[in-house]
Amino acid sequence: MHRVEWPYGFGWCGKMYRCKAGLNQHTKLHTGDKHVCSVCGEVLTIGPNLDSLIKTHTGETPYLCHTCSIHFTQKEALTKHSTVYNNDRPQHCSVCNKRFITHSAHKFHYGIQTGDKTYTGATRRNYFTCSG
Helix, strand or coil: CCCCCCCEECCCCCCEECCHHHHHHHHHHHHCCCEECCCCCCEECCHHHHHHHHHHHHCCCCEECCCCCCEECCHHHHHHHHHHHHCCCCEECCCCCCEECCHHHHHHHHHHHHCCHHHCCCCHHHHCCCCC
């Protein structure tokens, strides 16, 4: 079985991270600027994430898909959704040439094709390498 390394630890609470960036983000919860949701009290370290969280509480969905009339709380979600209609699949497998919308779907597929366990598993999010 492939063992996932978690080399970055935070001394105050014992949380472990695979990426230094993840540790840095978590450290802000203890030492940096905090953004607290006035509705549910969740503490966030990135201000724009607070805006998105508040929209989920209020039900605000300002971004509309003009093709199917689905509304989204985030512009990024609408942009990702729109790729379904424009058939834009920029990621492609070098083994079989199958095309993918997202980098994560491509890497997961590639791991299956090549047997690279770095990209496969029951939960995808724990198996990707860090950048930075």
